[in-house]
Amino acid sequence: MPNKPKAFDIVRAHIEERILDGSLDIGDTLAAERELATEFGVSRGAVREAIRALEAQGVVESSVGAGATGGTRIIRARTRALTRLLRLHVALAGGRLREVVELRVALERSSATLAAASVTPEALETMRTLLAEMRGEGVDIETFNRLDTDFHVAIARAADNTLVTDLTIAVRESLRAPILVAEQGLSSGEYADFRGMLCEQHEGIFAALEAGDGEDAAQRIETHIRAAYSALPAMKTASE
Numbered sequence: 001m002p003n004k005p006k007a008f009d010i011v012r013a014h015i016e017e018r019i020l021d022g023s024l025d026i027g028d029t030l031a032a033e034r035e036l037a038t039e040f041g042v043s044r045g046a047v048r049e050a051i052r053a054l055e056a057q058g059v060v061e062s063s064v065g066a067g068a069t070g071g072t073r074i075i076r077a078r079t080r081a082l083t084r085l086l087r088l089h090v091a092l093a094g095g096r097l098r099e100v101v102e103l104r105v106a107l108e109r110s111s112a113t114l115a116a117a118s119v120t121p122e123a124l125e126t127m128r129t130l131l132a133e134m135r136g137e138g139v140d141i142e143t144f145n146r147l148d149t150d151f152h153v154a155i156a157r158a159a160d161n162t163l164v165t166d167l168t169i170a171v172r173e174s175l176r177a178p179i180l181v182a183e184q185g186l187s188s189g190e191y192a193d194f195r196g197m198l199c200e201q202h203e204g205i206f207a208a209l210e211a212g213d214g215e216d217a218a219q220r221i222e223t224h225i226r227a228a229y230s231a232l233p234a235m236k237t238a239s240e
Helices: 007-020 033-040 044-056 078-092 094-118 121-135 141-158 162-174 176-184 188-210 214-230 233-239
Strands: 060-063 071-074
Touching (some): 007 044, 094 188, 121 188, 141 162, 141 176, 141 188, 162 176, 188 214
Antiparallel strands (some): 060 071
């Protein structure tokens, strides 16, 4: 005999169904907790639990206030939700980290191809600034790691495809911490060589994007990702 669904699952499933069938859209406000509790014959605590679950999925946001400023609204926080999920996956991946790396390769090839066809002067300027900062004197490992992430995120944003962008950002952000730990495990000489290699490869990717050559940009970004992981023993071991 199937298990009876929990009270909060009934509420969550109903809200999800209304989003899926178009009855609820971004910006719409849910009924008050009291109304939802009465509608489904559950406690207000069950309603709150359902809303918390939906907040974790990045589809609703609750705020305190009266009138239009309060209540629970439908939002699209896909990147935040995907990043949270993938960070947990990476933390528990063990030997399956290579699966995340392969996903990253596939996504970033797509984002590079799309970005080459639609990149704006503003996006190129953002990337150019990040490249200059990465080459700067006195940039520590943690700062370089952040700039590296920002460069890849800038490419994803330039792709002009929200789903590819959100997935690419989520995967890159989820790998930020393990990449940083692996970088910190390098000797000073190894890290200097590693940083120089990444900067050179980033500049090659940028040149391909600036030239509008999607095929070259995609190949360069795949080569870059694979070379980076191969140069980080801790990441390579975790991927085997």
